[in-house]
Amino acid sequence: MSLLLKASNGHLFLSSSIASMATCSSFCAQLPIHFRPIPIASSFPTNQPFKPFSAQASISPANDGGSPNTIGFLGLGIMGSPMAQNLIKSGCDVTVWNRTKSKCDPLISLGAKYKPSPEEVTAACDVTFAMLADPECAVEVACGKHGAASGMGPGKGYVDVSTVDGGTSKLICGHIKASGASFLEAPVSGSKKPAEDGQLIFLTAGDKSLYETVAPFLDIMGKSRFYLGEVGNGAAMKLIVNMIMGSMMATFSEGLLLSEKVGLDPNVLVEVVSEGAISAPMYSLKGPSMVKSLYPTAFPLKHQQKDMRLALGLAESVSQPTPIAAAANELYKVAKSHGLSDSDFSAVIEALKGKVQS
């Protein structure tokens, strides 16, 4: 069996020696998740760097059920641009579209093709990924006039990696599947840097066959992937993760400000936290700049507030109390009202200061 592995340098490779080790379950259990063997079709090339499709004949999965040759990418913001870039750099044949066309230009320079509408992208591509800001624009791009669904058809696949709620995902799924195509929701955990480094975590749900078809692409863009069953489950998992993250950032902000007010050095607090059981990369990464009131945007605050809102809606739908998240959401709303929507979500700390700094 051929095995696709991802090394710490981000390269994908096949290894028969690790393949034989991998048949031993005790070895597998010790592998970190991003090093667990992923069985793939034997038709994939075995040389590095991994160039999955450039050398293949132009055969559409629409007629042979094989591997996709052409990849579409819709939405080239903070996350979409590096994700599409990694696909291009891995040798994939990528066609891009973005509402603001200028964001396509760097990718075109790297070899991407361009189409002027989502419909034309999906019509030209076997599989199309979409990385869009929020539920409203994810629906508009997928289901609107000249939207992605209009270019879909049997044998094609649509993979929505935006963070939306389950209801939105199901709506988009319905439009895509009405064309005869397959649908996968695959929101990601991980921010700008993991997107650049191909270290995202995909939380997928939907058509299992499409999940298997696009797995090599997910492994170019990410370090691990979860298949969670029915459409809506990936969205729910993502919203719960981000609800926890948003609450953590809010209480971390309180701690930084409190430490300063009682005469402690907040930088030392960041260090103490990083040594103990509550350490998290997020605190070490963002803490030092938060102390300096700097919020270079990796994850826009407006998106974090959107995710808190959607997570609270999810909780409401099953009558689950989430008072901590509800309180944190209020802080993000205050930060938005202070004009911090496009700052990093760590700028939520400003909502706790007596006077908002510019």
Ligand SMILES: NC(=O)C1=CN([C@@H]2O[C@H](COP(=O)(O)OP(=O)(O)OC[C@H]3O[C@@H](n4cnc5c(N)ncnc54)[C@H](OP(=O)(O)O)[C@@H]3O)[C@@H](O)[C@H]2O)C=CC1
């Ligand atoms: N940044 C992060 O750390 C992470 C973000 N996410 C999620 O990924 C998604 C994208 O995030 P990110 O890349 O940071 O966001 P950005 O705000 O950087 O990009 C948003 C994208 O959506 C497009 N868009 C917005 N409104 C519309 C519209 N009405 N019609 C068409 N396109 C539109 C933008 O186009 P244009 O360029 O024209 O504005 C852009 O391509 C969000 O759902 C976010 O929650 C998930 C994990 C991490």
Ligand SMILES: O=CCCC(=O)O
């Ligand atoms: O949705 C954004 C997630 C950011 C992260 O996981 O670091």
